[in-house]
Every structure is written in C-alpha cells, then in structure tokens.
Amino acid sequence: MNISSIVVQTLPKYLDEVVQNLKDCKACEYHIHDELGRIIVTIEGKNVEEELENLRVIENIPHVISADMQMAYSEEELNEHMEVLENSDVVPSMLNDETIKAEDIVYNGDLKKKNVQGFAKHFDKIGK
Secondary structure: OEEEEEEEEEOHHHHHHHHHHHHHOOOOEEEEEOOOOEEEEEEEEOOHHHHHHHHHHHHOOOOEEEEEEEEEEEHHHHHHHHHHHHOOOOOOHHHHOOOOOHHHOOOOOOHHHOOHHHHHHHHHHHOO
8 A cells, every 4th residue: 555645736716626626536635725725635556556547637637737746655665674674683783792892883873864774784794
C-alpha cells in the first residue's frame, strides 16, 4: 500500500469548484485548503503506478494548475528497511568494547542521514 500527500494549486476564484470536484472524485481524499488556492489531498494505491493514475485524474480536473506529490509512504519500502534493521547489528562493536576510551571515539554525524547498516560496518572496520 502506498499513500502520498498532494498539494493541488488553483486560482482563488475557482477554489470552491475545484474543492468540490476533489471531494466528489474517487481518486483522492480531500483534507484542507487555504484562501490562496492551495489544497491538500491524499492518494492511495497498491503500487506507484496506481498512485500515478490517481494523480493524473487530479491533474485533469478543470482549473487545477498543478498537483504535486509532497510526501509519500510505501509500506513495501518500509518493510524492506525494517528487515535490514532487524537483521543487522546496528550498534558498532567498538561501542561495546570496554578497552576503548570514550575520547578515542570519533563522531561522524547524524545517524538519520546515514545507511545504518553501512555505518555500523564502517565503525567496526576502522575501530573509531
């Protein structure tokens, strides 16, 4: 299952019409809009191809200037990443080595931006 948020843009004079068309449309779920013509909807699909079909439906609604995907969630991708994390030793062995002094450990940045499995292997390899 894939879920993505879409920002739809229209001119303020067409806002009510576009919002109603989005609400009536089976390709998305309407959430909120502002007076500038920005509308937030979500689309779902069993795969990316189905999501793109739904996006095309939104793009073809009269007076829609743009419909851009902003955030996406893929259950399949999440499951793949979770499997890697569950099957790897994400704590570098040097952090469990009591013979290494804390001041000898080199900080290499934020883990959120790193491949955690590769990060742990790198630490194990260089020992810092």
